[in-house]
Amino acid sequence: MTPLIETRNLNVRFGGVHATRDVNFTLAEAELRCVIGPNGAGKSTFFKLLTGQVKPTSGQILFRGRDISRMKPHEPGRLGIGIKTQVPSLFNGLSVWENVWLSARRTNSAVRANQITGETLERVGMAAHRKTLAGLLSHGMRQWVEIGVVIASDPPLILLDEPAAGMSDSEVARTAELILEINRKHALVVVEHDMNFIRMIAKTVTVLHQGAVIKEDTPDRIMSDPLIQQIYLGKKPQ
Amino acid sequence: MNRFAQSWMSAALVLAIGVALMFGLPGVMDDYTLLQGTIYAVMALLGVSLGFIWGFGGILCFGQAAFFGIGSYTYAIAVVNMGDSTVPFMLAIAVPALFAAILGYVIFFGRLSDVYMGVITLTVTLILFNLINSTAGPEWKIGVAPLGGFNGIPGIPTLNYPGKVDQALSPLELFYLTMACLLITYLGLRCLISSKIGRVIIAAKENEQRVLLLGYDARLYKLFSFTLGGAIAGLAGCLFANWGAFTSPTIFGLAQSAQIIIWVIVGGLGTLVGPMVGCIAIQWLTTQIGTQQIFNSNLVLGGILVVFVLLVPRGVIPSLGIALEWLWTRLMPRESSSSPQTVTAPPIAPSRVPDTAPATMVVVATDEEQAA
Numbered sequence: 352m353t354p355l356i357e358t359r360n361l362n363v364r365f366g367g368v369h370a371t372r373d374v375n376f377t378l379a380e381a382e383l384r385c386v387i388g389p390n391g392a393g394k395s396t397f398f399k400l401l402t403g404q405v406k407p408t409s410g411q412i413l414f415r416g417r418d419i420s421r422m423k424p425h426e427p428g429r430l431g432i433g434i435k436t437q438v439p440s441l442f443n444g445l446s447v448w449e450n451v452w453l454s455a456r457r458t459n460s461a462v463r464a465n466q467i468t469g470e471t472l473e474r475v476g477m478a479a480h481r482k483t484l485a486g487l488l489s490h491g492m493r494q495w496v497e498i499g500v501v502i503a504s505d506p507p508l509i510l511l512d513e514p515a516a517g518m519s520d521s522e523v524a525r526t527a528e529l530i531l532e533i534n535r536k537h538a539l540v541v542v543e544h545d546m547n548f549i550r551m552i553a554k555t556v557t558v559l560h561q562g563a564v565i566k567e568d569t570p571d572r573i574m575s576d577p578l579i580q581q582i583y584l585g586k587k588p589q
Numbered sequence: 590m591n592r593f594a595q596s597w598m599s600a601a602l603v604l605a606i607g608v609a610l611m612f613g614l615p616g617v618m619d620d621y622t623l624l625q626g627t628i629y630a631v632m633a634l635l636g637v638s639l640g641f642i643w644g645f646g647g648i649l650c651f652g653q654a655a656f657f658g659i660g661s662y663t664y665a666i667a668v669v670n671m672g673d674s675t676v677p678f679m680l681a682i683a684v685p686a687l688f689a690a691i692l693g694y695v696i697f698f699g700r701l702s703d704v705y706m707g708v709i710t711l712t713v714t715l716i717l718f719n720l721i722n723s724t725a726g727p728e729w730k731i732g733v734a735p736l737g738g739f740n741g742i743p744g745i746p747t748l749n750y751p752g753k754v755d756q757a758l759s760p761l762e763l764f765y766l767t768m769a770c771l772l773i774t775y776l777g778l779r780c781l782i783s784s785k786i787g788r789v790i791i792a793a794k795e796n797e798q799r800v801l802l803l804g805y806d807a808r809l810y811k812l813f814s815f816t817l818g819g820a821i822a823g824l825a826g827c828l829f830a831n832w833g834a835f836t837s838p839t840i841f842g843l844a845q846s847a848q849i850i851i852w853v854i855v856g857g858l859g860t861l862v863g864p865m866v867g868c869i870a871i872q873w874l875t876t877q878i879g880t881q882q883i884f885n886s887n888l889v890l891g892g893i894l895v896v897f898v899l900l901v902p903r904g905v906i907p908s909l910g911i912a913l914e915w916l917w918t919r920l921m922p923r924e925s926s927s928s929p930q931t932v933t934a935p936p937i938a939p940s941r942v943p944d945t946a947p948a949t950m951v952v953v954a955t956d957e958e959q960a961a
Contacts, residue, residue: 402802428804440802442795445788453792454803456785504803 353416355380355508355538356401356432361410361420363396370396371407372563380507383534385549385570386542388559389583394542395437397559398510401540402434403427414508429457433506437513437542439493443486447477447496450485454503467503475499475529491522495529502533509533511541515548527551546574558582600779603862604772611768615761623764627832629872630767633865634774635825636852640864641778642818643853645787646811647794649703652710654845655717656685656819660826661836662721665742669734675751681827682820689819690812697808697815711846718841741837745830758831767828771865774821778861781817790814855897857904866905 354377361374371393378384388394399405401412403424412420414430422430441450451471456464472478475495480488485496494514501509514530515523523545530539530552543549549556549570556573558566560582566573573579614626639653663684667677692713696706725738734742747757748766758766781787793800793807800807830836839845848871856867874893878886901908 404798404801423806424801425804425806428802430804434802436802440796440799442792442799444795445792449788449792453788453800453805456788457804461785500799500803 352379354378354413355382355415356540357411357413358400359411359413361397361400361412362408363400363405364408370562371400372561373410374559374562374564376557376564378508378538378540381534381536381538382555383530383539383541383553385553385556386540386559387544387546387549387556387573391561392559393562394559395512396562398434398436398512398540398542401427401508401510402432428504428506431504431506432508432510433501433504434510435494435497435501435512435514437516439490439497441485441493441497441500443484445485446482447472447485447488447499448481450496451499451503454500457504467505471499471503474502474532476525490517491519494518494526498526498529498533502537505537507538509537509539511539513542513544515543515545523548524551546570597779599862600776604776607768607772607775611765611772615764620760624760624832625876627760627764627767628829629869630764630771631825631828631832632852632872633868634767634771634828635822635849636856636864636868637771637774637778637861638818638821638825639849640853640856640858640861641821642814644859644861644863645782645794646790646814646818648811648815648818649707649850650710650815650818651707651846651850652712652714653818653822653849654841655710655714656689656822657826657829657845658714658717658721658836658838658841659685659688660823661830661840662736662742662826663823664827664830665745665836666731666734666736668746669742670732672746673752673754674746674748678748678827681830682823685823685826686816686820690816693812693815693819697811711843714841714846715843718838718843721838721841737837739838741835741839743835745834745836747834748831763828763831767832770824770828774824775861775865782861786810786813851894853904855894855904857906857908860904860906860910863904863906870905 356376356378358374358376361371361376362369363371374393374397376397386394386397396405400407400420403419403422403426407420410420411418414427414432417430419427419430442453445453448468452464452468455467455471459467469478472481475498477492477496477499480492485493488496494516498511498514501511511530515526518526527548530541533539534552541549541552553570555567556570557564558573558579565582566576566579568576615623618626635653635657638656639650642648642650642653660681664674664677664681667680668674671677692709695701696709701709721736722739724736725740727735729736729738736742747763749758750756782791789800789805789807789810790813793805793810797807800810826836826840829840849868852868852871853864854867855871856865857863871890875886875890878884878889903911
């Protein structure tokens with residue numbers, strides 16, 4: 352069966368920096384994968400490659416078998432790749448409703464977009480704040496609104512870059528539940544540092560280090576792996 | 590922008606005032622003052638064209654006067670050649686729109702930054718100014734219409750009823766037409782802003798990257814708003830040529846370009862009424878200062894503008910809107926507020942908070958213990 356997304360020997364260089372090295376990554380339809388790695392591992396660059404914000408130096412990105420590695424910046428979104436960025440990226444001067452509506456409206460009629468927007472805001476728990484300007488929301492709420500923006504367009508693939516960053520324990524738990532609920536229908540790739548959060552949502556974790564995939568395994572095995580401990584903590588394997 | 594400014598009630602209020610002025614002013618004004626009213630409305634239309642692309646599209650164009658001038662010259666040249674003004678009127682809108690589309694394509698699809706946007710539009714305006722200025726000789730003509738160089742084109746035939754060359758519009762009819770153009774443009778832009786296209790244009794100003802990630806081609810929406818702004822400025826240019834039956838290269842000048850920006854700043858960025866109010870206020874002030882001999886008019890005007898920008902940086906209309914909203918909330922009982930601080934959890938959220946510590950912290954503790 353054709354994977355939802357597949358990268359083949361993906362490389363990107365910024366001058367002398369080799370940010371992504373021969374990344375081979377495969378994700379099936381409706382799969383949930385967590386990606387971890389220390390700062391500078393290339394996680395965000397990997398997301399930027401998948402969403403067309405950065406063009407690969409070499410290699411391929413296949414979305415349902417179609418090469419999307421040279422697409423224009425708006426085309427991956429059109430195909431159905433949604434992303435929640437590390438720093439919430441919203442339209443601060445527009446209301447919560449308008450933020451989600453713009454996402455729903457791209458592929459739906461105005462009436463249907465209104466309906467989807469209402470349902471999405473209920474789903475992410477932001478219905479009470481629909482008239483509030485996005486720029487006035489707290490960090491956690493901005494994260495939820497951005498998740499709402501992403502799911503409103505019903506993309507088959509959702510990329511979440513640190514969705515639980517800066518959240519309290521209760522907010523983290525709520526976000527994990529929300530992600531699992533979204534995963535019933537959508538495939539997700541989640542970049543996160545919080546291993547407890549990863550345990551709550553993921554069956555498989557991919558570890559990136561210095562731009563390369565160094566391991567793919569279950570969260571428990573990843574966490575007990577001496578190499579991963581060394582990478583994260585600078586501890587030498589026993 | 591406050592809620593009243595965004596509401597259809599504000600649009601209805603503006604239209605009501607506009608219609609009242611349109612039909613009320615001719616009854617109380619003599620012909621000369623009515624001509625003044627016409628030029629105010631023409632300039633207000635030019636102000637709205639920049640107010641739309643800058644305030645809603647985030648495109649600071651230093652060359653709006655270029656489209657204004659092209660509209661004016663297109664009408665003049667076409668009507669001198671054709672006689673009937675129907676097609677020249679349409680050309681005066683279409684040609685500047687086409688010019689804006691070509692210029693916008695180079696800028697937006699060439700991914701030039703905002704700084705270059707300003708430089709290019711200003712340069713294009715100055716090139717047109719110099720180009721038209723150097724067309725003084727009799728050899729410079731298009732069809733039978735001499736370009737006139739720095740002397741401009743005098744005696745431009747006024748608009749006539751479609752297909753009836755001998756039935757030219759009277760000054761009163763030109764006033765009605767200009768006001769109608771202004772009000773229809775305002776209403777059309779309000780409808781556009783409320784539509785999907787308008788919201789994407791505003792969203793692209795707010796966060797272009799997010800617009801792209803949603804799958805909208807931001808460049809197309811910017812190009813559309815820039816082209817529309819060019820078309821409106823061209824329409825204003827056509828009406829300007831009709832108002833004085835004359836056009837000259839000075840309308841491409843630096844002063845004209847700067848003036849439009851000042852109207853928008855004074856009236857208020859992010860509104861459509863603001864540029865109209867700013868334009869009329871500044872134009873009126875300029876005229877009034879020009880009637881006295883004690884102070885240099887440019888000095889007084891400059892001083893007023895500096896004081897204004899420092900004290901009312903948002904502009905007249907947004908500041909007025911904020912004051913009215915403040916007054917409204919004071920006078921009216923408060924609605925149940927949805928404060929950002931009151932976090933509502935997603936409905937599928939679990940009631941229990943996990944009591945296990947984050948795994949990463951466990952690893953850190955183990956490491957520290959080992960180190961100890």
